[in-house]
Amino acid sequence: MGLVLWPMFTNAGTEVTGSRFWHGPERTRLVLELSDSVQYNVFRLQNPERVVIDIADSHFAGGAELPAEGGGPVLGVRSGRPTNGTLRVVLDLGAPWSYRTFLLSPNPPYPYRLVVDLSRIPEEDESVVDSSDTREEDYLVVIDPGHGGEDPGAVGGKGSHEKDVALAIANRLKRIINWDSRMRAVLTRTDDYYVSLRKRVLFAMSMSADVFLSIHADGAKRRSARGASVYILSTDGASSEMGKWLAQRENASDLAGGVDIGEQEPILQRTLLDMGLDWKIKESRLLGIELLNAMGKVGPLHSANVERAGFAVLKSVDIPAVLIETGFMTNPDEEQALQQVLVQERIAGAIFRGLSAYCDADQRCPERTQEANVYVVAPGDSLPLIAARLGLTVSELRRADPSGSSSLQLGQRLKVPVP
Numbered sequence: 308m309g310l311v312l313w314p315m316f317t318n319a320g321t322e323v324t325g326s327r328f329w330h331g332p333e334r335t336r337l338v339l340e341l342s343d344s345v346q347y348n349v350f351r352l353q354n355p356e357r358v359v360i361d362i363a364d365s366h367f368a369g370g371a372e373l374p375a376e377g378g379g380p381v382l383g384v385r386s387g388r389p390t391n392g393t394l395r396v397v398l399d400l401g402a403p404w405s406y407r408t409f410l411l412s413p414n415p416p417y418p419y420r421l422v423v424d425l426s427r428i429p430e431e432d433e434s435v436v437d438s439s440d441t442r443e444e445d446y447l448v449v450i451d452p453g454h455g456g457e458d459p460g461a462v463g464g465k466g467s468h469e470k471d472v473a474l475a476i477a478n479r480l481k482r483i484i485n486w487d488s489r490m491r492a493v494l495t496r497t498d499d500y501y502v503s504l505r506k507r508v509l510f511a512m513s514m515s516a517d518v519f520l521s522i523h524a525d526g527a528k529r530r531s532a533r534g535a536s537v538y539i540l541s542t543d544g545a546s547s548e549m550g551k552w553l554a555q556r557e558n559a560s561d562l563a564g565g566v567d568i569g570e571q572e573p574i575l576q577r578t579l580l581d582m583g584l585d586w587k588i589k590e591s592r593l594l595g596i597e598l599l600n601a602m603g604k605v606g607p608l609h610s611a612n613v614e615r616a617g618f619a620v621l622k623s624v625d626i627p628a629v630l631i632e633t634g635f636m637t638n639p640d641e642e643q644a645l646q647q648v649l650v651q652e653r654i655a656g657a658i659f660r661g662l663s664a665y666c667d668a669d670q671r672c673p674e675r676t677q678e679a680n681v682y683v684v685a686p687g688d689s690l691p692l693i694a695a696r697l698g699l700t701v702s703e704l705r706r707a708d709p710s711g712s713s714s715l716q717l718g719q720r721l722k723v724p725v726p
């Protein structure tokens with residue numbers, strides 16, 4: 308019997324069909340797409356710091372290669388073939404980072420994915436949650452931009468992603484909320500990376516938030532479906548077929564975004580089977596009614612009622628929590644509109660007015676200290692932007708400007724009619 312020689316170029320084995328990095332504040336994620344399940348081994352080398360990923364019996368598919376640059380903590384990324392059939396990926400790091408690796412089963416449109424998460428090794432005296440920018444007396448609003456990173460959410464016909472729309476509106480909403488002296492807003496994610504549904508909830512709990520707003524944009528098979536809707540948690544089934552289907556889709560977010568089920572996160576034992584649940588659902592509904600009232604004045608509503616469905620992201624929070632679908636990515640007109648700055652600002656402004664009306668009635672909300680119906684011009688403002696934010700037309704806003712001029716000055720006070 309002769310020696311069995313492996314051919315130098317082979318189509319056997321697993322193909323790596325794609326790769327990408329996602330950078331979050333807490334970790335950097337490398338995703339390798341694979342044609343099949345694989346055996347892999349990951350280890351750390353020092354001097355210089357590296358994380359090495361060995362994938363057995365694998366090779367890059369034609370045209371596929373590693374990202375040209377790492378980014379974040381990754382100074383460089385390269386591949387090699389240390390032993391027969393093994394594909395080695397090396398991440399060059401500037402400092403020691405810990406890593407976790409896990410394999411995700413296919414979840415259309417994704418094939419098998421090998422995920423490597425790099426996390427900064429915290430200094431010993433570092434606290435995990437930075438709450439330095441929140442004061443105890445603030446009415447704290449956690450804004451949760453849905454999806455992110457590997458999970459695009461609903462995808463429109465023109466290819467735009469729900470995750471981007473959600474983040475854009477959330478950023479605008481945060482800015483508007485922070486102008487109100489009673490409130491302060493924080494985001495569960497600030498860029499394009501995935502945060503597990505559970506971490507979003509844990510974040511809100513750890514901040515002792517007062518309100519939780521999850522921002523999304525819908526997807527539906529029917530392209531004509533349009534308008535915004537507001538959902539609250541249901542413990543006994545969805546209020547509509549749409550709600551049921553939607554909750555299934557939103558709850559599948561972790562499958563697309565990629566969550567290591569072996570990762571032990573602190574378990575939320577704040578059971579909601581007590582009297583807190585009734586309070587939370589009652590308050591969430593009141594909040595939802597105010598949101599629909601405000602949003603209905605600036606755009607179409609998909610449902611005029613607060614809908615209920617079993618959303619995972621609303622489940623474990625013990626504060627008023629709603630999920631806002633700002634429109635339909637799958638409706639061609641709305642997909643286009645949701646990309647527009649003025650539309651995003653209009654929606655964010657309406658959400659703020661709904662929240663503000665709820666806050667007025669909420670005992671936990673601090674007293675108003677700002678003058679009502681006066682708008683102070685802020686950096687970056689323009690007449691169209693302010694008008695969109697306030698739910699007005701530019702000519703309505705012009706009439707509110709006592710000087711009658713069309714130019715705006717920082718700090719200028721506009722008397723704003725209540726929309």
Ligand SMILES: [Zn+2]
Nearest residue numbers: 453460523524
């Ligand atoms: Zn969504």
